[in-house]
Amino acid sequence: MLIGGILVITRKNAVHSALALIMTLLAQAAIYLMLYAPFVAGVQIILYAGGIMVLFLFVIMLVSIERTEKERQFNKQWLVGIVTAGALGGLFIAVYTKGKGVFPEHALPTAEAQNTQAVGSLLYGQYMFAFEIASLLLLVAIIGAVVMAKKRI
């Protein structure tokens, strides 16, 4: 996943970057699998690797690659970037070395066979309201996209 992430930002060719991003997303799905969350992993593959990245590639392929490769790469936010990355890395190290108390001693004994059902009943039971609000937000986004794309409704 780290290799994929580094490749995303260092490749000059946009298509290569997108392919490295797909690799990163697949690695993330594998991490979900290792955390006994098969449902989230499956959805990750379908939505990100199979759906969104195809649209990314679709757009990138329409852009002329040759011209963008010759352009000078510029980045004026490297200072902020380094500070953020350092802070995040420090946080990870701190959690890894001292954070034993934050996490439970053992992994929770969630049966793998029940994971999907548990996610379903939580979403439609306890978190029903949040779920519906999220769907409303998506509806607003769709309507907004249609309004912006169409001049005459």
Place this chain on the structure above:
Amino acid sequence: MLNYILSYLTSDKTPGAAGNFFWAFVYILLVFGGLSVAVIAMNWLERKILAHMQVRLGPMRVGPHGLLQPIADALKLLLKEDIMPAEADGFVFWIAPLIVVLAAFTVFVVVPFGPTHAITDMNIGILFMLGVSSLSVLGIVMAGWASNSHYPLIGALRSSAQMVSYEVAMGLAVVSAILMTSLNDEGTGTLSMIGIVQAQQAQGMWFIFKFFPLGLIAFFIFAVAMVAETNRAPFDLPEAESELTAGFHTEYSGFRWSLFFLAEYSAMIAVSSIAVTLWLGGWLRPFPNALTGPTWDLAFSLIPGITLLFLAAMCFYSTARMPKHPYFRIQTIGLAGFGVVLALIGLILFFPPVRIRIQDIYWFIAKVAAFMYLYIWYRGTFPRYRFDQLMKVGWKILLPMGLGVLILTATVGLWPLIQQTIWHP
């Protein structure tokens, strides 16, 4: 070691679920070997059936009735020069066919040929199948772009637009079938491929007939979307010969091209097996609720053997009709030998222990084979869609239909509960 191997035989789980690596490996080899044979057979059948639909003979030269034609084709492809365009993007060009083949083959890990005849049974089975098969479009897009040529690029663009649009309708149809699995005492459904078939068994009904006609409409949506997903006629715009030469694989030749071919046919088998599992009762035999009793069980369990004996009889009939010329002697002997082998396999299938174990697999394969014939039939009869028509069918017809069926299925499924709360508060 021997105990480890034998210990699985009494188990009633799939090798993956039982955690037995030896049998899992055997199953993987069997499934992939069978898949390759099926692709070869499909190649021959498609050419023959298409030819007969167009009142031609089709391949007749290599072997009796062209039976050895696929093998000759495979040899030709392996010996062909492997060309890479000068301006192509080497790495992406190289890896694209691999991704397509991997995506098409990996999905067979969860295909249930019987209650225990699957490599493994995943909790997210159907989600896994849809997810991994949606990765194959990446390979197609990469192939089209890396070729650095106009026709492949247009083919890849069309393909990605088409697949993304039809995946939505396909997903909605699948969800409405999964909703039907939750009509049990606990009220929770399942995504596992084996669990879906067991739900149909428990409810005593294939989901295509459930809540008539809702199951039928969902099945119809899926049946249309799956043809579009596999880029087959009449949705074969990404590889339309008359417009784009060969679409995304124009620049591929030899072995790489044969990988695309392999992937296309195994993807067809994969989506057909999703349709069979979700709506046509997977490995269950026809009429499980109407024709019950030991007599019918016996009659249905004899059908696999009878099918093979029928094929053998066809072989012997053709042998008798072969031209009586010394030139055809070897071919005649070969055909007769093939018939004898088929007849022997058919006889073995009559033995009770074999008969009982084989019938799940037989019914699953027979249903998938019916879908394969439908694919050829579509190709022989329907003209190709125009691109705007394709998008119109996908977004304006199939998608609203899918949404409607989903909502209606949920309403009908919850109807007892709704009735209770409205009339008897």
